[in-house]
Amino acid sequence: MRKMILVMLLLSIVLLSGCWDRYELQDLAIITAAAIDVVEDEQIRISVQIFIPRAITSGETGEDPSTGSTFVREGVGKSLAQAVADLQTNIPRKLFWGQCRIFIFGKELAEMGIQKEIDFLVRHPSPRGISNLYVSQEEAKRMLELIPPLERYSGEALRKLSQQEIGIDTTLKDVDVKLAGDSQSIALPIIKVLVSPEESRQGNQSIPVIDGTAVFQRDKMVGALNMEETSWLLWLIRTLKNGTISVMPKGNEEEVVMMPISGNVKFNPHISKNTWNMTFSLEVEANVIQNETLLNLHNENTVKQFEKEIEKVLKENLTQTMEKLQQEFHTDILDFGKRFHRKYPDEWKKVKNNWVEKYPEVNVTIHVNAKINKTGDIGPPAAIPRDWVEEQ
Amino acid sequence: MRIRRHPQKKKGKEDTNRVPISTKSQDLLTERLDANVKFFTDLYKDSSDIVFRPFTIGNLKAVVIYLDGLSDIEKLDELVLETLMNKQDISQTDIIQSLIDSIPISNIKKISTYTECIDAVANGNPILLLDGAKEAYALGIVKYEKRSIEEPAAETGIRGPREGFTESISVNTSLIRRIIKDPQLKMKTFHVGKYTKTKVIVSYMEGLVDQTLIKEIENRLNRINIDGVLESGYIEQFIEDNPFSPFPQVLYTERPDVASANLLEGRALIIIDGTPYTLIAPVSFFSLFQSQEDYYERFWIGTFIRFFRFIFLGIALFLPSIYVAITTFHQEMLPMALLLSVASAREGIPFPAIIEVLIMELTFEALREAGIRLPKQIGSAVSIVGALVIGQAAVQAGIVSAPMVIVVSITGISSFLVPRYSIGLSIRLLRFPIIFFAGFLGIIGVILALIILVIHLSSLRSFGVPYLSPVSTLQKNGLKDTIFRSPLWKLDFRPHLTGEFNAVRQSDNLKPSPDKEEG
Structure with missing residues (x-):
């Protein structure tokens, strides 16, 4: 009898407390990049690029490069948190932020200040500190809609461009630390849509490219350096x-x-x-x-x-x-x-x-x-x- | 009405009346031949393979009793019957002794009780009963059919002797004697099993082994009171330190070279009649991951292969669980590209990852078991079906995902890398609870399982020797021969087992080098 009770107790450890945060991959919407814009009435709109997993059949990936392997969905709210909550209502799967390493801010939002949004991203356990932040010259959402000819999705293209060290490279953690620190200034890379022959051939086929540096005083964007000035700036930051x-x-x-x-x-x-x-x-x-x-x-x-x-x-x-x-x-x-x-x-x-x-x-x-x-x-x-x- | 009854327990120790031989058997033989013969005919009533051969030597009556098929009848006819029957002059005073002396057989034993006679007959020694003699004579002309010495089936290798133990204990001891010629090699005989009376020999090197170990083995062997010993496993399960542990605490081998190497390291062998497997005790966890070829090939190879084995031990134990844990709890741990591939592959799979793993692992285990049990002729059918079940067909059917097939395959292959089958079985068994831990608690569960395993292993002992020695209860010299296999000329000390004495194995400075004077 005592053994039975012991077994029951041990089982309850597993059955009662276990699996509470278990999610099968089929139940996750894997976010590859996110864009944050400000829309009318100063509402925040978050757009996320979500990977479409397609069953692999007989060795083929089943991904058609012309349509892309991602789609974009958005949520709007008074704050970023509310926007994300709104976004979740439009997606049947649970949003998975753990691999989202790209956050793009619209220029308009950047000029208004991004501190509140940064707070959400840093507070949330999933987004990584090493995520790259960008400022988009046009609507940030547009960057997510692009379908790169080489990479699987535009976020990946952007991430690889950042690794090339052609522009400034600022992560979520950098922003948090620097804005809280003495200098109270940050610089984020500016991105724009690459105008290329591919785009003219097919609506969205292009990639976002780095086009200078947005400089922030506190959390507000105050100006921009062009590509040439950026490269001089980089001399003082790290080896070019x-x-x-x-x-x-x-x-x-x-x-x-x-x-x-x-x-x-x-x-x-x-x-x-x-x-x-x-x-x-x-x-x-x-x-x-x-x-x-x-x-x-x-x-x-x-x-x-x-x-x-x-x-x-x-x-x-x-x-x-x-x-x-x-x-x-x-x-x-x-x-x-x-x-x-x-x-x-x-x-x-x-x-x-x-x-x-x-x-x-x-x-x-x-x-x-x-x-x-x-x-x-x-x-x-x-x-x-x-x-x-x-x-x- | 009570459903569960324990008749054995109720009877308790009174059970001894099941001993087959009547108390009379302890009695001494009588001088009257017909009385002795009557005892044996009664005893072997309804046994068609017992042979009584009455004959006369002059006018002295005599009987030979033996079991058909266990003794060499040709020798019995030629050397015993012919010699004795041709004797005419039997008027001497010390007639019986002179008769026995005239039999040209080297091994003749004088026995005086019925029990001894029964044992002699059962072991294939014909007994000679003479009228008027108080003693019987067991004639050592055993001959029975046995398998010839073959290459060990379960412990194959490229380099090394190709002889393996057989079912005959005398062949097995001779194989060891042929390797170790020193008279310090001792063999103590025991009989285990009420009905089978199986011969069990404890073998050790006097002076190298700790005598307390031999005493302990003897004690544990003497405790065994069972009907029969059909395989070394019967003995193993009765002498283990921790019978509930999933890990084997006694090693077995069917290679005389492995057995001899263990003798020389101060371990004891338990050789059992009727099985080619000889038990080795005490063992440590690390000796379960050693194979004879680690020592036969050069030390780089030996070390490399041992590293390899431990890596794959980890894979065989944990890979399915880690896969489950990461894909269901910690997706952020996967690199992005891999995550997307796995996500694509898992799309449309109807089962959660843990169920998928269990399906595949159980199928794999079933296939493996089927492969062992099936008649060899059907074996190929299993592998054909197996390739379909754990393979592309299962993926195409949309039942399991392709990464899962890879995980299960790698796990399967890894578990074959373990050189000792017994620890391989433990790993197969332990994999399942760890999968459950992973499925319920994620990586925390896997780590929890690992901690439990390590705690259990640290608490295990094999005949008093810590299971994790020489790593836990650290001994520097022992470490040379665990995960590493140091060069043979560096292994100057024997493994530290229970005793402290006689640790030096060889002289130092054995490293081959050019002669200093020449250089």
């Missing part, structure tokens, strides 16, 4: 692996194109007599990938001159970009605030509350040290008679 940098040597009308292979930025905050200074030291190593001039790159002096040129080009452009961030947008996306806070905690306390006013007054000095590592397999320009080559 896929970009190129071209210089025009003195007295030449053609360019030498180089690709950076490694870079290192050092920030040196410094306060002297009430003037706040920030010094960047940028170390760059680059390889020559194309030589349009007639110069022989095996010449040491030529290379030295190029290095000078790179330094000049970088310095000019970085200064311009910094000026834009400081004077035009007043956004501290390079975390000056945090850096000053660390080095000068006492001074920081005084300016902490009006950092937005203080920030544009920080003097920025940029030092660049460039080095050309390899000039490629050949020195002089290719396919040109020897005696045309300028040895300088």
